[in-house]
Amino acid sequence: MCESQLPTSESISSTQESEPNKRMKMSVTASPPSVTLSIPSTSKSHASCLICKKPGPKLIVVTQYARVRAFLRKKMFVPAGSRCCPKHIADKEFTDDALQQMQQTNPDTNINRTSIVELLQQTREFALRNESIRLNFDDAKSMDNEDYYNLTGLTKDQFDELLSYLKDVDIRATKTRSVRTCIAILLTKLRCGMSNHLLGTLFGMQKWQIRRAVLTAKHALMLNFVPHHLGFSHITREDVKENHTRPLAKELLCTVTENPVILVLDGTYIYLQKSGNFTFSRRSFSTHKHRPLIKPMIVVTTSGYVVSVLGPYLADSKNSDAKILTHMIETNVEEIKDWIKEEDIFIVDRGFRDAETLLNDIGIHVEMPSFLPRGTKQHTTEEANATRLVTKLRWVVESVNGRIKTWNYLDRTIPNSQIPHIGDYVRIISAICNKFRPDVSTGLESDLSTAAKMRFLSKEVNVLKEYVETNGLDKRQVRWRKIDASDTSIAFPQLSEEEIRELTMGVYQIKLAKSYAQEHLDKDGTYEIYVNNDHDGILRAKLQSRHTSAKTYLLWIGFDEINIKSWFCKCKIGSRVVGMCSHITSVIWFLSFARHRENPKIGVRSWCSYVDDAAALPVDDSDSDEDSLVGNEEE
Structure with missing residues (x-):
């Protein structure tokens, strides 16, 4: 052996010293077989349940996942x-009741290295799963009812009931999403109006996976859920009459011997992007809304139950509401001609006027607001009263349209690539509303008395209108004394909001009245009140139009110290006696109710102070003088 290969004394000594040191280091870093941690623990028993303490023999071992x-x-x-009883385990973990009954036996826990590693590994997997999946509909305990409703528009129980309509063959579960997740993605998209990119972030999926999930869920709901809750074939005429028709509608429109079906029809608007296809761009452009859109036709009952959704239709002049209804009848869509019968009543707006002849030919009665004759500025009292009877019932379809738009996807400008699916989306939402939402307007105990009152008043004349026109109270030469609306010397009756609602026969006028009163209270407002000493018990006011700055309305109110006797306004519908317009309601609401309150809530907050006004420019006196001189010279 070479000398260089022989171990030296230094190498021998270093080797001999390194072995004890190594053993010492290992003894310091190594942990004992078990350690004591300050974590409360339950009892450990093979013979009895750790929850209810009942003995075996049908006990099961608690899995690592449940632990x-x-x-x-x-x-x-x-x-x-x-071990525990099988009833304490559901979905591979302890039930809520079991966790509540679980009791601490020891304040500390003796745990070995293997259990610590398993605990850390399982906790890590849960953390990674929660990091990659922000919304987990598969875990029933991860979200409460409020979370479900905010995201999908349904409570947790309603969501589970919706899933009961689906079959496993319609939606195939994959590694990335279950059946619950698939339906949740579609409903979240419709409810929140989110893009597929954002949904992919929330659900931990790719954009193309979100798109496939939405289409799969839509197809399954259209096949198995929508036909049970939407369409003329899903409901009978008798069911509509008995369960979805307001007594108010029967009293106002039907005779004692008749029992027809009463339907309310109107189109809703789904706004679109501008299209590069010029033909479609022209056909989808609405001259009424001045933007591209398509129109589903909504057919509802007087209680707000959606009978059917037809279309969507184009929005050009060839697809007016009247032409859409004509198309529905002539093509017998959903066999509508077999479902409706003679003497049935359709409540529509003025846009359906060209279809009235067709409906009358097949025996359908049409109820429509009156038209203002050319050359006139105001409806007669009879026309205004008849219109109020119609609008008292027709508002429900507008409310249904608003309910559908609470699913924000349909309330926004939709990409043109989604046009093939819009009709299905509207039908799915309408079916969900029918199944899980109460009717918009249910029958009230006061319906019969309200209907009787409205029918009686509809035959009356406006005596105050005749008095004003006969005595020339609308002429300029009549002297009126201006007073402050807050003047308590005026002997105007004090009423509650409920009593005012009985006069207006609705709540819409009261909502607008607060905004009209707000403009009066502004320092630059034009809301003025006048009294005339020659005509006791008559008050006159002038209100600014909420639509046109150059237009104001004169109104008169007849009253005594106890009651509001009569009213008359110069607006289009101001001569009616079945209820009253918002202008008259504004004066009555303020004088009889608001001014007697310490801090009444009047109108809504004005945001003008937060926005620049280009009209508010400093005026140069010299320039204004020159302008006035030029004006005089031109005159």
């Missing part, structure tokens, strides 16, 4: 090998 979930939710460690 980790109990630690995360209860902050209590369940020893390995512990």
